[in-house]
Amino acid sequence: MTERTRPRSPHVQIYRPQLTSVLSFTHRLSGIALSVGGVILVVWLLLAAAGGSAFGGLNAALGSWFGRLLLFLWTFALFFHLCNGIRHLFWDAVLGFELANIYRSGWLVVVASTVLTVLTWVIAMSMPGVA
Amino acid sequence: MAGSDDRAVLRRARGLGSAKSGVRHWWWQRVTAVALVPLTVWMLVLLLATAGEGRRALMVWLGNPAVSVLTVMFVVMMAWHMVLGLTVIAEDYLHHEGVKFAAITLIQVGGVIVGVAGVISVLWLALGGTQ
Amino acid sequence: MIIRRSEEQPRWTLLRRFPVPRGFHAASRSRVQAGREWPAPEGAGNVKRMQVYRYDPEGDERPRVDTFHVDLDECGPMLLDALIKIKNQIDPTLTFRRSCREGVCGSCAMNINGTNWLACTRALDELDDPVTVYPLNNLDVIKDLVGDQSHAFAQYAAIRPWLRASPPPKDRERLQSPEQRRELDGYYECILCFCCTSGCPSHWWNGDRFLGPAVLLQAWRWLADSRDEATGERLDELEDPFRLYRCHTIxxxxxxxxxxxxPGKAIAEIKRKLLERQG
Known part of the structure; x- marks a missing residue:
């Protein structure tokens, strides 16, 4: 019997987004964003150490509206990854696996990372060197 | 379905057998994660304190050994955590063995460069920097 | 909103599906086409639309989605009742697995309105219109809602899911205290419907090597069994970057x-056991 190649049933194309998968995906995405941010941070330190004019250039770029937008997104990525990372550490200790707690901790991460991001920027904008 | 088909399917499911590894990767991802919880908060404090203040403020802060030690630890843990995380992502999505091998090599080399560059920059600034 | 039990349906929907192209990550033979409409009979009052994935290996080049207008006044309460009604009265070629119609056999597992559940235990009035019905995810489709589960069952067989122990003394049974027996609660009840494995993104990307939640839950069921004597061996077989550690606790x-x-908790238990024997 010759069989034609069967189709594969759809998965990511049709599966309903849920708090579980959306936060997991966001964790991964924020991790990638933070990796890029980490590289920029090290470049920033490197230029500061080198002491040339390039340091001022990078600071100016980061201080532009686009730079600040990126810094804001990185701040959110950082707090999200941090809060959700702590959620993962609880799971690693086999804690918080009841479905209701999975949802409670998930929403807590969303709220906490948003509040912390805004709070950090309120503080940052009130620093004397930033205007 | 014929018995030989079942065998082929079972053979495929068994694959190359267990690699008998994986705990270590998982464990170090958690160790670096735990370390990064306080270190990240620390790094944010440092960045907020020196935001917009330029190179001098950074050098004054890092001139304190406790500050530079914490910052060096942040850089090392961050680079390490980044390598572990990005490796998992590469393993997840890259299915061509050659491409996957190249990507993971790149991630590891990149991680070492990020770590070394970050540590040297911090020490350089801490010890007086380029005048 | 907080979901307390898996049977709960969300009260509101932000996104019915992820914002990816319909053909994303799908070979052309797997891309779904629009199918035909099967209207409700004249005078039907309480009609629900059912969008059902169809694939006929002897006719279709590609799968399609047919829309059946089903008169709920002339139908049993469950989704499975509606599928049986379609097969009996509208299109007898509609193909799906079913057996017990009471949630113990696991045959009628399918993707219903975007998540996996048993057609026999999902009430029609809980489902938003139109109801979308797809086979379990990421399986080679044999016909319509019937997917090829050989690989999933081969993965199950690969963990050797039976008691591995030396023979008991001739005059005694293998005893287990009530406490030891309770360790299996929440794990022995698994009916192997593979709703979880089919809904696991990690299994979508690496299902050839990652064992998936259903099989790993079974693996833990045997690790947790006080009568089993192969704990070390079982852990050896599981400790692998792909077999176990593709689980990212989604x-x-x-x-x-x-x-x-x-299953998520069962996998966390396995990971903890693997750590325990390291130091």
Whole structure:
């Protein structure tokens, strides 16, 4: 019997987004964003150490509206990854696996990372060197 | 379905057998994660304190050994955590063995460069920097 | 909103599906086409639209989605009743698996309105219109809602899911205290419907090597069994970057289990055991 190649049933194309998968995906995405941010941070330190004019250039770029937008997104990525990372550490200790707690901790991460991001920027904008 | 088909399917499911590894990767991802919880908060404090203040403020802060030690630890843990995380992502999505091998090599080399560059920059600034 | 039990349906919907192209990550033979409409009979009052995935290996080049208008006044309460009604009265070629019609056999597991559940235990009035019905995810489709589960069962066989122990003394049974027996609660109830494994993104990308939540829950069921003597051997077989550690605790599994079990927790238990023997 010759069989034609069967189709594969759809998965990511049709599966309903849920708090579980959306936060997991966001964790991964924020991790990638933070990796890029980490590289920029090290470049920033490197230029500061080198002491040339390039340091001022990078600071100016980061201080532009686009730079600040990126810094804001990185701040959110950082707090999200941090809060959700702590959620993962609880799971690693086999804690918080009841479905209701999975949802409670998930929403807590969303709220906490948003509040912390805004709070950090309120503080940052009130620093004397930033205007 | 014929018995030989079942065998082929079972053979495929068994694959190359267990690699008998994986705990270590998982464990170090958690160790670096735990370390990064306080270190990240620390790094944010440092960045907020020196935001917009330029190179001098950074050098004054890092001139304190406790500050530079914490910052060096942040850089090392961050680079390490980044390598572990990005490796998992590469393993997840890259299915061509050659491409996957190249990507993971790149991630590891990149991680070492990020770590070394970050540590040297911090020490350089801490010890007086380029005048 | 907080979901307390896996059977709960969300009260509101932000996104019915991820914002990816319909053909994303799908070979052309797997891309779904629009199918035909099967209107409700004249005078039907309480009509629900059912969008059902169809594929006929002897006719279709590609799968399609047919829309059946089903008169709920002339239908039993469950989704499975509606599928049986379609097969009996509208299109006898509609193909799906079913057996017990009471949630213990696991045959009628399918993707219903975007998540996996048993057609026999999902009430029609809980489902938003139109109801979308797809086979379990990421399986080679044999016909319509019937997917080829050979690989999933081969993965199950690969963990050798039976008691591995030396023979008991001739005059005694293998005893287990009530406490030891309780260790299996929440795991032994698994009916192997593979709703969880099919709904696991990690299994979508690496299902050839990652064992998936259903099989790993079973693996833990045997690790947790006080009578089993092969703990070390079992852990050896599981410790692998792909077989076990592709689990990233996404927890779609725990969210979707139609028996209310917790595969995510079972996997965390395995990871903890593997750590325990390191130091």
């Amino acid at each position: 927890l779609n599994c725990t969210r979707t289990c139609p028996k209310g079990l917790n």
